[in-house]
Structures are given as C-alpha cells and as structure tokens.
Amino acid sequence: MYYFHPVIVHFTIALLSVAVISDFLYLITKKETFYQVASWMLVIGAMCAVGAVLTGNQAASRVEIPAEIEALVQTHRNSGQITMWSFLSLAALRFLFIKLRLFQKPLKWIYYLASAAALLFLFRTGLLGGEMVYIHGVGVNKSAPPVSKPSFE
Numbered sequence: 001m002y003y004f005h006p007v008i009v010h011f012t013i014a015l016l017s018v019a020v021i022s023d024f025l026y027l028i029t030k031k032e033t034f035y036q037v038a039s040w041m042l043v044i045g046a047m048c049a050v051g052a053v054l055t056g057n058q059a060a061s062r063v064e065i066p067a068e069i070e071a072l073v074q075t076h077r078n079s080g081q082i083t084m085w086s087f088l089s090l091a092a093l094r095f096l097f098i099k100l101r102l103f104q105k106p107l108k109w110i111y112y113l114a115s116a117a118a119l120l121f122l123f124r125t126g127l128l129g130g131e132m133v134y135i136h137g138v139g140v141n142k143s144a145p146p147v148s149k150p151s152f153e
Helices: 002-029 032-062 067-099 108-135
Strands: none
Touching: 002 032, 002 108, 032 067, 067 108
C-alpha cells in the first residue's frame, strides 16, 4: 500500500487547502456554500491525511533512503504527523464550534488562527516531501528507461 502515498498526499493537500480557503471565503462573504464546502473538505481531507501518514510510514520502511537525507525524511515524517493531528483537531474544533454556535462569537478567531497554522504545516510537509522526491530522488525508480516525449510532427 506504500505506493499509494503520492496519490493520497496530492488529494490531502488539495482537499485541506480548499477547506481552509473556503473557511476564509465564508468569513469574508458569509455565503453558506463556502461554509458547507469547508466542512466537507475538512472531514474528507483529514481522513486522507491519516491515509497519507500511514502510507508514508510504510513507504519510509520500504524505499531506499540515503544516509545523508535520513534527517530530512524524519523531519518530513514528523511534519506530516503534526499536520495530520492539526487537521484532525481542527475538524473536532469545527464540530465543537458548530455545536456550541461559536462561529458567531469572537472565539471564532481561535478556529481561524488554528486553521491558518495547520495550512502552514501542510505546505511545509509538502515542500519537504517534494524536496525528498525531486531533489534527492527518494522513491524514484532510477533504473526505468526515460519516458520519451511524444512527437507531434
């Protein structure tokens, strides 16, 4: 299942980013659609984050990691776990705020501050993962022949 990590990660980043952006759009516009989109994307994205962490842990145990970037891999893993727990907590906080009707009170800023911080962790985790793959080649099959460009002539 570790080979699903890159797929799940992309869904996680997209869903959770849309959730936070939709929340801020709701804050500005008060359009109910943004509120609903944020709720659904947060729940689905948080579940994807759990899958991303699980498959990422499997991938780390299955792929060859050069000794010189083990610290980077560990930082990525830690950042991913912080991101996952941040968004799971944010989903629980959202449910609590909805239940107690706190989105209409000044306490809502706690939620929005937490969502901005979680989004920063999400982007940091993604950047670290991108560095591992695109700069250091972790998990890349280097023995595969290069893909030729299609000719349109």
